[in-house]
Amino acid sequence: MAEGQPAKKARLDVKYELLYWPSIPGRGEFVRLALEAAGVAYKDTTNEEENGIRKLLAVLKDSEGHPPVLCPPLLKVLGTESPLLLSQTPNILLYLGDHESLSPTTDDKYLVHQYALTALDLTNEAHNVHHPVSVSSYYADQKPEAERAATEFREQRIPKFFGYFDRILSRNKADGNDRGYAYLVGDNLTYADTTLWQTVDGVSFAFPKRIKEMKDKGECDELWKFYEGLKGEAWLAEYLASSRRKEYSDGIFRYYKELDL
């Protein structure tokens, strides 16, 4: 078990197993944040078990007893005879939304999914910035193309997406709450919030100067309030301080000085 794993989690029955590449936040982070927000016990196998990676590779290679799998993150729902094995980040989040109260039961649940999908779209675009031409080649082999892609991402895509979320938060805040910041849908935390938070965190890591510029210009104020507000919530503060949270490295969100402002 990872250092920093709180005792309360160890005492609970493990309900879910996350299978993802070890040591990086990556797309697994969207799943981790939802599980952390729900306060549910889970096992992050490749990070917590020696040779845990072998379990992931076995599932990817062999589809005995479950439908074929394309790529991680994978979530195994434990506690049944034939455990459900889910893939596709938004799909895993949808499941957790339905089963761990991270989504409303009304039609608003489709808004939650919509916003999570949109944040994940920006995440994919952030990855395409450093790998515009080929996902199987190195960044070094597509640097000039990455610089062109980064210009468009910084100047057009970040403001487009962040502006959109800022408008949603401003509108929902106007509906009234005394928290000091808004959630995306209604007045309860959903997986849309945890997904947007990770997206803002990752984009801020990869493009710090561009984000500072937006803040200095007073753009998307409601979004930064949301980001800081969520960061201060007990569940997230505890998680970020733990060793369960991995540092950014060669994953989706990368810092290359030449791609920032």
Place this chain on the structure above:
Amino acid sequence: MAEGQPAKKARLDVKYELLYWPSIPGRGEFVRLALEAAGVAYKDTTNEEENGIRKLLAVLKDSEGHPPVLCPPLLKVLGTESPLLLSQTPNILLYLGDHESLSPTTDDKYLVHQYALTALDLTNEAHNVHHPVSVSSYYADQKPEAERAATEFREQRIPKFFGYFDRILSRNKADGNDRGYAYLVGDNLTYADTTLWQTVDGVSFAFPKRIKEMKDKGECDELWKFYEGLKGEAWLAEYLASSRRKEYSDGIFRYYKELDL
């Protein structure tokens, strides 16, 4: 109303309004196919109404009475006082799955969503092939990059994704049916099937020589059977012969000779 719209649809109450860019299949096509498969009456406003595009532009510009909208396709669920306005293709499909029996009510519904999301991922990659560096620039401004991206797409991505779907179909077929081809999940048509069908159709349009090569080599046989089988189903055959189906042009799936084999 479009020419070729069948009389039976005109007689039904219109339950949904699709708002999407006119004249192209695009991402709207995944929504159209789900609506057609469900046999539900809908209005494809920008294609059926003179100046229908103005309605789409108004919704994109002004968020009076509904949450802000980032981009089409949009689905308006009619028949209630404040109609639900949904965006994000997989989210619209999720809604139609839940409300129009295009998805099971068991946990298998998460498999349906997983497969639809994966087919849509390949669709996004097919778009990135001709626009690897910048979505806001012309193809002509990124031709050498597009040729590099196309090589990887043809050689690695198509076999990876189509092979995955072929394995799912083969596995589901082994469970037994006398249709001659399998659906992705269980024994009923779902929005995963309609979404995969459109993806195969679009990729085959954009890369005809590559697809012919795969067929000649006997790769992904179960997938082509699925594709031809679905194409022969009455609802799809009728739709494809109607003027509601638009021709491919400058959308997601484009035919550039130099990007194919």
